[in-house]
Amino acid sequence: IAGITQAPTSQILAAGRRMTLRCTQDMRHNAMYWYRQDLGLGLRLIHYSNTAGTTGKGEVPDGYSVSRANTDDFPLTLASAVPSQTSVYFCASSSTPVPGELFFGEGSRLTVL
Amino acid sequence: GESVGLHLPTLSVQEGDNSIINCAYSNSASDYFIWYKQESGKGPQFIIDIRSNMDKRQGQRVTVLLNKTVKHLSLQIAATQPGDSAVYFCAEAGGGADGLTFGKGTHLIIQP
Numbered sequence: 001i002a003g004i005t006q007a008p009t010s011q012i013l014a015a016g017r018r019m020t021l022r023c024t025q026d027m028r029h030n031a032m033y034w035y036r037q038d039l040g041l042g043l044r045l046i047h048y049s050n051t052a053g054t055t056g057k058g059e060v061p062d063g064y065s066v067s068r069a070n071t072d073d074f075p076l077t078l079a080s081a082v083p084s085q086t087s088v089y090f091c092a093s094s095s096t097p098v099p100g101e102l103f104f105g106e107g108s109r110l111t112v113l
Numbered sequence: 114g115e116s117v118g119l120h121l122p123t124l125s126v127q128e129g130d131n132s133i134i135n136c137a138y139s140n141s142a143s144d145y146f147i148w149y150k151q152e153s154g155k156g157p158q159f160i161i162d163i164r165s166n167m168d169k170r171q172g173q174r175v176t177v178l179l180n181k182t183v184k185h186l187s188l189q190i191a192a193t194q195p196g197d198s199a200v201y202f203c204a205e206a207g208g209g210a211d212g213l214t215f216g217k218g219t220h221l222i223i224q225p
Contacts, residue, residue, distance in 0.1 A: 004156075033212050042202060042217040043157070056211055090156055098206040098213055099145030099164070104156035 002026050004105035006091050012111045013081050021076045021108045023091030031097045032074040033058075034066060036087040037107070043090065049074055050097040081112045125222040132193045134219045136186040136203035144207035148177060148188045150199045151218070157202060160188070165207070190221075198223045 007022045025032065030051045035043040035058075045058030049068040063085060065077045074093075078085055088109050092102040126132045138146070144165040149157035163170045163177045163186075170177050176189040186203050200220050204213040 035212075035215075040217060043204075043215040045212040045214070048212050050211070058212055059214075092156075098211065101147065101159045101162060102157075102213060104149075104158070106156045107154075 003103055004091055004093055006089075006105040006108050008108060009106070010109040010111075012113065013078075015082055015112055016080050019078045019081055019110070021078075021089055021091075021110070023074045023076070023105060024072050025074075025091075025093045025103075026072065027093060027095070027103065028071060029093035029095050029103070030071070031094045032068065033092040033094075033102065034064070034074070034076045035090045035092065036060065036085075037090060038087050046076065046089075078110075081110075083112045086110060086112045122217070123220045123222065125224055126193055127224050128195060129192055132188075132190040132197070132221060134188045134190075134201050134203075134221065136188075136216055138184050138186060138203075138205050138216075140205060140207070140214075141184065142207055143205040145205065146177070146179060146186050147204045147206075147213065148175075149202045149204065149215075150197075151202065152199045160201075193221075193223050195223050195225070197221060 004025045033048045034046040037043045044060045047066040049055045052071045088107045090107050091105045094100045094102050147162040148160040151157045161172045161177050174191045178187045200218040202218045204215045
């Protein structure tokens, strides 16, 4: 049972570089989300998609972009990484837009130097 | 802006005792609440949820209580076990926001 798969698991990146974090789900969930987790700040929503073809901004969208070309994939792109984007990134999905249970991936740890 | 918060960042309990983790929320329009457990190096895992038309919901060894009057949510874990050691997050939804808004988490430590 795969659920949500994130890649890479961990990455060190030079500032200014472009980076795409991948997220794939096999549950045919309509809604998908990207959160970042920082110590002392909990999980904060970056972007979300309630259904394929639509996206929306969360609490901390600046410096990030997403696309939702199909139901299964929801990549997160950092166009020009900065050190403040060092974080653990979690992708999540739900069968319908919240309210409802979110299923999380195992996270992608990104370090921007 | 409005946010979900927790009263205590760390809670230490004896194995076999009951644990109570508290959460305060400020968005009166929130109508859905959920608790997650996160073990080190892993993604959050669903524990239990509750909607605003209820004040109590029970699962296996866990109970969530919702007091809308004082905007307070709690998670009770019965007979805590070593495997319960983790960070616990409350989250809320509703009031026009998309996604879940998470609190900062409580680290539950189980003493042998």
